Amino acid sequence: MTTAIRQMLTCHWTARRIQRYLDADPAAPLTPGEVTRLEQHVATCERCTEVMREHRVLHRALSLWSGQRPVDPDQVDRMRAVLDDLTEGPQ
Numbered sequence: 001m002t003t004a005i006r007q008m009l010t011c012h013w014t015a016r017r018i019q020r021y022l023d024a025d026p027a028a029p030l031t032p033g034e035v036t037r038l039e040q041h042v043a044t045c046e047r048c049t050e051v052m053r054e055h056r057v058l059h060r061a062l063s064l065w066s067g068q069r070p071v072d073p074d075q076v077d078r079m080r081a082v083l084d085d086l087t088e089g090p091q
């Protein structure tokens with residue numbers, strides 16, 4: 001029972017730090033001790049491995065979105081017009 005409670009507390013502790021661990025946010029870095037503790041726990045805990053996996057997927061999706069400017073439809077039309085000119089040549 002005590003072990004289960006300790007495990008649960010560690011899961012909670014880990015879950016609260018996974019985001020910061022993945023972000024490697026310089027404003028709120030984990031200490032090397034925290035990183036070690038987190039990695040050791042995730043390595044032995046199925047639940048936290050799953051949480052980590054989901055965070056990674058989300059993290060990748062977010063960094064893709066933020067790294068990419070939304071596509072401007074006007075720009076796409078201009079590009080298409082340029083391509084049409086190039087491929088069809090002057091009439």
Ligand SMILES: [Zn+2]
Nearest residue numbers: 011045047048
């Ligand atoms: Zn856990």
